[in-house]
Amino acid sequence: xxxxxxxxxxxxxxxxxxxxxxxxxxxxxxxxxxxxxxxxxxxxxxxxxxxxxxxxxxxxxxxxxxxxxxxxxxxxxxxxxxxxx
Amino acid sequence: xxxxxxxxxxxxxxxxxxxxxxxxxxxxxxxxxxxxxxxxxxxxxxxxxxxxxxxxxxxxxxxxxxxxxxxxxxxxxxxxxxxxxxxxxxxxxxxxxxxxxxxxxxxxx
Amino acid sequence: xxxxxxxxxxxxxxxxxxxxxxxxxxxxxxxxxxxxxxxxxxxxxxxxxxxxxxxxxxxxxxxxxxxxxxxxxxxxxxxxxxxxxxxxxxxxxxxxxxxxxxxxxxxxxxxxxxxxxxxxxxxxxxxxxxxxxxxxxxxxxxxxxxxxxxxxxxxxxxxxxxxxxxxxxxxxxxxxxxxxxx
Numbered sequence: 001x002x003x004x005x006x007x008x009x010x011x012x013x014x015x016x017x018x019x020x021x022x023x024x025x026x027x028x029x030x031x032x033x034x035x036x037x038x039x040x041x042x043x044x045x046x047x048x049x050x051x052x053x054x055x056x057x058x059x060x061x062x063x064x065x066x067x068x069x070x071x072x073x074x075x076x077x078x079x080x081x082x083x084x085x
Numbered sequence: 086x087x088x089x090x091x092x093x094x095x096x097x098x099x100x101x102x103x104x105x106x107x108x109x110x111x112x113x114x115x116x117x118x119x120x121x122x123x124x125x126x127x128x129x130x131x132x133x134x135x136x137x138x139x140x141x142x143x144x145x146x147x148x149x150x151x152x153x154x155x156x157x158x159x160x161x162x163x164x165x166x167x168x169x170x171x172x173x174x175x176x177x178x179x180x181x182x183x184x185x186x187x188x189x190x191x192x193x194x
Numbered sequence: 195x196x197x198x199x200x201x202x203x204x205x206x207x208x209x210x211x212x213x214x215x216x217x218x219x220x221x222x223x224x225x226x227x228x229x230x231x232x233x234x235x236x237x238x239x240x241x242x243x244x245x246x247x248x249x250x251x252x253x254x255x256x257x258x259x260x261x262x263x264x265x266x267x268x269x270x271x272x273x274x275x276x277x278x279x280x281x282x283x284x285x286x287x288x289x290x291x292x293x294x295x296x297x298x299x300x301x302x303x304x305x306x307x308x309x310x311x312x313x314x315x316x317x318x319x320x321x322x323x324x325x326x327x328x329x330x331x332x333x334x335x336x337x338x339x340x341x342x343x344x345x346x347x348x349x350x351x352x353x354x355x356x357x358x359x360x361x362x363x364x365x366x367x368x369x370x371x372x373x374x375x376x
Binding site (some may be wrong): 091102103105106109110113114116117118119121122125126127129150151153155156159165166169170172173176177180181186187190 | 225226228279282283284285286290291295297298299300301318319322323326328329330331340342344
Binding site (some may be wrong): 001005008009012013015016018019024025027028030031032034035038039041042045046051054055058060061064065067068071074075076078079 | 094097100101103104109112117135142143159161167171172175177181182
């Protein structure tokens with residue numbers, strides 16, 4: 001059951017990879033990378049149940065925060081042209 | 086046990102359906118702003134429902150370590166607050182640097 | 195005299211801010227790591243104290259009135275919103291999977307009576323999570339919102355009905371700007 005879920009999530013990630021490659025401009029690619037990050041979090045939790053190791057959930061929580069901060073920093077850089085002024 | 090498996094499979098199935106709809110929306114929709122509609126809403130709910138299904142599974146199969154479900158509930162809450170914020174941040178950048186929205190009848194962008 | 199009293203009040207606010215931040219961080223530590231032996235608890239106290247001393251003013255900012263009532267109303271509002279989220283996503287899924295894709299996007303703009311930080315953030319998040327609308331820009335001085343809507347039905351539910359603005363204003367009790375309702 002969990003292995004099938006993991007495979008389906010991987011297929012969904014491959015579908016979003018198309019928008020990262022094509023996708024005119026840097027904004028489309030940033031949105032697609034955010035989507036891939038969210039699906040990775042779900043995949044980590046599912047794999048934590050498949051391999052029966054409870055430490056995967058901490059890694060999922062940490063990666064959720066890293067994904068958010070990465071997207072926000074990228075948006076700030078694209079808006080201003082520099083990070084600190 | 087069969088009831089727990091049934092609830093888990095239903096929740097996982099609906100969650101996976103919404104995750105797929107989010108990705109298909111990224112491919113099909115014609116404009117940047119409309120693509121963000123698809124990912125910002127469906128992706129968040131799909132992830133929330135999938136992790137909820139896994140919490141139900143944990144509740145019935147491993148009743149000794151119930152404190153781990155609190156960690157997963159906090160993860161769901163965090164995704165529900167963080168994903169709309171990131172979507173809004175990207176959309177604000179697009180609006181301020183002058184990306185024009187798509188109106189009905191134009192071609193794909 | 196008055197300068198002395200003001201300083202003492204600020205010191206008391208700072209001390210209570212540090213205490214609240216420390217207790218929240220320590221509760222989090224116990225919740226996330228389910229280990230209760232002496233070494234881990236001591237390390238937890240050390241880390242929570244460091245975080246509370248250096249960044250307490252990010253979490254607790256001043257003292258607003260009637261915090262408990264607002265938190266209870268916020269909880270009820272979140273329960274109403276879960277139902278709206280499910281409806282929203284079924285609507286978006288229908289629009290994406292339909293072979294003709296019935297969308298008609300537009301940008302609308304409206305004013306609200308909310309001025310506080312938390313109220314504006316709650317309304318912006320709710321608009322992004324519910325049927326067919328995403329917040330583009332927020333102007334915090336005048337309470338103006340720029341919103342991108344995906345169809346005429348969703349745009350009307352924000353411009354004409356205004357259910358969501360009324361509900362958030364009821365939660366935070368900010369109906370008229372400049373009138374102290376406490």
